Amino acid sequence: MKIPRGSSLHDLHGVDGAEAKATSILDGTLRVHRRTPIERLGTEALRFLLQEGESAAVVLRLAIDRLERDPFLGGDFHPGDLLVEVLAQRAALWNAAPELRARAYALADDAGTMTDLLEPADRAIIERAIRTFRARWLKGGLEY
Numbered sequence: 509m510k511i512p513r514g515s516s517l518h519d520l521h522g523v524d525g526a527e528a529k530a531t532s533i534l535d536g537t538l539r540v541h542r543r544t545p546i547e548r549l550g551t552e553a554l555r556f557l558l559q560e561g562e563s564a565a566v567v568l569r570l571a572i573d574r575l576e577r578d579p580f581l582g583g584d585f586h587p588g589d590l591l592v593e594v595l596a597q598r599a600a601l602w603n604a605a606p607e608l609r610a611r612a613y614a615l616a617d618d619a620g621t622m623t624d625l626l627e628p629a630d631r632a633i634i635e636r637a638i639r640t641f642r643a644r645w646l647k648g649g650l651e652y
Contacts, residue, residue: 514545515546542563551583565608579591602645
């Protein structure tokens with residue numbers, strides 16, 4: 509899907525009920541990210557949007573594009589927190605986008621060879637996310 513430059517998630521998908529009411533800080537954050545041009549979304553915004561399941565196919569593609577350049581991009585939590593969120597996406601999304609799943613699997617393999625560059629605590633988080641992702645797909649991964 510080709511996304512016109514300068515488009516936001518709001519432009520692509522319109523207003524949903526959660527955005528219309530925006531009653532909490534999380535709702536407000538979601539609203540801001542949905543109205544930001546997609547190419548200007550930062551690492552933390554991508555991580556947040558994936559965690560919230562917001563426009564996941566579009567956001568996942570952009571996240572993988574960026575992670576292929578730097579697998580340990582970090583948002584607000586730790587280096588590689590975007591990778592952890594990407595690898596934690598639900599099977600339905602991966603099953604609907606086999607090309608993205610293949611790219612994520614290759615990304616997990618590449619990142620797995622570079623975890624020695626990370627601090628021990630961050631390394632443990634990333635390695636656990638990679639192991640879990642690989643195990644889900646080796647077992648078929650269709651259940652969650």
